[in-house]
Amino acid sequence: MPVGAWDSHMHVTSPDYPLAKSAAYKPSLHSLDHAMAFEKTIGIDNIVLVQPSIYGNDNSCLLDALKEIGPTRGRGVVSFDPDDIASDTLQQWHRLGVRGVRLNFKSTNEPFDPDAVKQTLRKYAAVVKPLDWVIELFIDLEQLRFITDIIPELGVKFCVAHFGAPDMKRWTSYPSDASNVPGMQHLTTLLSQADNLWVKISAHYRYDLSIDKMAGSEAIAKLLLDTAKDKMVFASDWPHTRFEGLDVKPFVSKCLDWSEEFDAKDLVFRDNAKRLWDCA
Template structure:
């Protein structure tokens, strides 16, 4: 576990302004460029002095500092004109093409992509599969959504050849409510399909439900991945001067237990969906625990194109992830590359 002194340095430094265009006279700048409630402080001169003394040279860009062959393990391609969204979609998405995705990832410094089926397409994976087919399995993987009762084994085999390596269960996006018995049945049905192919089951659910997953996982015989920090409810932390303790969150101890047990991954992604704190101290506290107990099973992702949010810049969060890895050699390569490759069966050097 990281020391208190190191943790405080990281808290002060993780979200520095990463581009000269953000250096303005306004004392507060919304560097994630999302809704007004999600704004982050421009860092102090003291932090900049620390970076100039101990950090990489200012001329070394974020793109140059990411490990080679990094993966964005959670992003979406949405093309409503070519692939109409589901009639039951809970929002109307704008188009975000594979070309736009590749431009975004290239500017960030990421080479490889994991396409994740967004809720607006339901169980129709046509858009995702089209993007995966065009990108190719050497640079791409995918996680699909399906109906276990209707999908055919030969379809799954064809998808495997394309690079599909996981099944997604999305409870959070659509606001679905499941009790333990329904969740167990859903997970068991998906596990029957995932197990023979060594696929993962990726789950997007509220953190408070993770305790149910902890009870069910031993019966599944598959590995799982928990989306977006476990999707914690962080609204109750009022920042009264006390340090944020993630173990006070319902379900967090269960998530840590799952990580320790060795069959669970967690994605550090979509911070703007979760934290209202300018410095994201709540998410940083969670991230430090993840990286301490399971450095081989924590995954970085951008959640591009940040559906239902506008003008998001993920660079400060990416900087933060690099900072959190700075104290341990090889940890950045684990977070940005190796863990994803091991989780999704990518053969690399």
């Protein structure tokens, strides 16, 4: 593991914090101490805390953990309403280490209206651009085609979570030729043409048809690394919500191997994250 590595996507949860009405599950206790104990097992000291959907726009659990770890080793990705957020609040969060906002189009089960999504992206971009924050997208890979035109023009950093949430069940040549994954060509084209898009190599178990062998994930990871190795970031997705108890260490090892094959280990595990999350 490279010295100074970052885990660009993980969560802290606790039943002590109020859940959103739309919460799909009740969380167990996964504290910052638990998180850092896990990170120690894979040799990582720096983390990006991402707001879980179960808390909606109440970022209290994340912010409390961010206060504890401090901005040198921690970054945060929050949720908020762009029509109801004070600039003072944003500045306060920024000082704590917040560097992004998460837009979840994947777990909401709401219809995907491209025009409405584009308007939403414009609103968030206007809010976060002065802070140089990231807009993180949890979105189906095939839905990217509806917004590829607006991402380059908004002038903010975007990060697509979890390989772009590919539908591997519809991958006719699985696990070979990852360019045939539905929607993948939109992602690789955008990565090649836009300088403001990153992708998280993470959460393979949510999509891969061979979770243990990781055959599909390997093909996709290598395609993405070959396309834009300077815009890939590693993430563990700990504590693997709804997959609790999963051993992610084999995936970490695979990520190290894949990135090393493309001479990109330092990039994927450290340097790209530092650039994306504005780390010194």
